[in-house]
Structures are given as structure tokens and as C-alpha cells.
Amino acid sequence: MGHEARPVRQLWVEDEKGRRRVPDPVRRAAVRALLLISVTLIQAMVAFFCSVTGSWLAFPVTVTAVASTVVATWSVLDVWITRQVWRQRNGVVSEPSSAARGPRREKHREDRRPVTEAA
Template sequence: MPTARRRRRLPDEVRRAVVRAVLCLAFTLVGIVVATLSSYADSWLMTPALMAMGVGVFGTMWCLLEILISRQVAAQRMRAPNSASPMAGSRAPARPVPPAPRAPLPGPGAQQAYPPQPYPPQPYPPQPYPPQGQRPQGYPPPAGPPYPGGPAPRQAGLTTR
């Protein structure tokens, strides 16, 4: 009959995080029960119980996240190169892997994997440009006198006399 593997003891910081999570979950469950019973009795305790329940849900999620983080930190500490026990899982330094050789680029006469697709040329209709100083059709007329024949625009900081 095979023997069951014995589980390792959790590190202290993980156990403390688990205890905090259990206490916070118990606090939340008590808040839920008090809120339910006080809602049946139309008691004034319903508002504080609902607030305690909300804080408890937030705290429980925080504690669960803390458990995950502390487990990761403890696992990294166990696998560290200079950990307390040499057989705790430290690894030998990895050898650098040489890059794989690249295939040469195809020459000018080589067959390509995807030959270029011939696209028929699209005829563009000629766009006649209007003569200088005129606007094309469809544009609104300019708001003032045109620049070449009208007054020059004023520049900031310059005065003319």
C-alpha cells in the first residue's frame, strides 16, 4: 500500500495571513446573520450590520489577496539560490542557449512562398485644379477680402504707423 506524502508546514507569514482571513470571514458571516435577523425584526441594528458586512467583504478579499501574495513570496524564498537549506530547490545557473541559425534570404530568382498578386490598376479620374485665387465648387465663399488684394493680417507685438 503506498504511503501518503506528508504535507509541508506553511511558512509563518502565510499561516498568519490565513488566520487573518478566517477571522475576517467569520466577522463577515456574523454581520450577514445580524443584518438578516435585524431586517426581519425591523430593528435599528440593520444599518450598522450592513456596514459591518460591507467592510467584512472588503477585508476578506484583501486577506485572500494577501494569502496569494505571501504564498508566492514564500515559494520564491524557498527557491532562492542562497536559501537556508541547500536542497530546498535551488537551481544550477542556466547555460546560455546559442541563437538558432537563420535561413538565408531567397535570391532574386528564387520562388517565393506567397507570390505577389497582380492588382489591376485603378483609373483615377483627373481632378482639375481651379485657377489661382478661385475656390473649387461646393466651398462656401471666403469670410473677408482675399489676402493678396486686402489688408495684411496683423501680427502680435508689431505696430504699424
């Protein structure tokens, strides 16, 4: 009637192959874009409800919602551009592909061969 020691199962197990963290400039641009998009969606809802109720605020809120949509679209493009610039400046690892290695080896072998001159 002794109690056998059972192995304790962990509730949470860390995955060893985690994804790399997003670079800080890209993260900042993404947070800006998310905030602008959420404000734009709120403005669109307010414009819709003002239009439905026939409020005098419908026109000004609709105009600001349209302007905000343009700004939110630009902010999403800013995330993409910031990511591309960061990758171009910091993240590019130049490694030849396996398809490129064969022709490079052949070229190096040809360069090392002695050149015989026919006289």
C-alpha cells in the same frame, strides 16, 4: 486448546509520504483571513436577521458587514500574495527540465570542439 498469538492490528497507521508544512508567514496570513471571514459571515447573518425583524440596527450592521467583506477579501489576497512572496524568496529550486538538458549538452559539446581556422 492453546491460545494462538494473533498479530495486533494498529488502529492508526502513519502515512510515510506526508505533505510538507505550510510556511509560518503563510499560516499566519491564513489564520487572519479565516478569522476575518468568520466575523464577516456572523455580521452578515446579524444584518439579515435585523433586516427581517425591522430593527433599527439593520442599517449600521449592514454597512459594517459590507466594510468587513472588503477587509476579508483583502485578507484572502494577502494569503495568496504572502505565499507567492515566500515561494519567490525561499522555495524556488532551479532545476532544468529534461527537455532543456539535451540542447544544453549539445551546446557544451560545440563549445569544447577545437575551432579550426581556414587560412
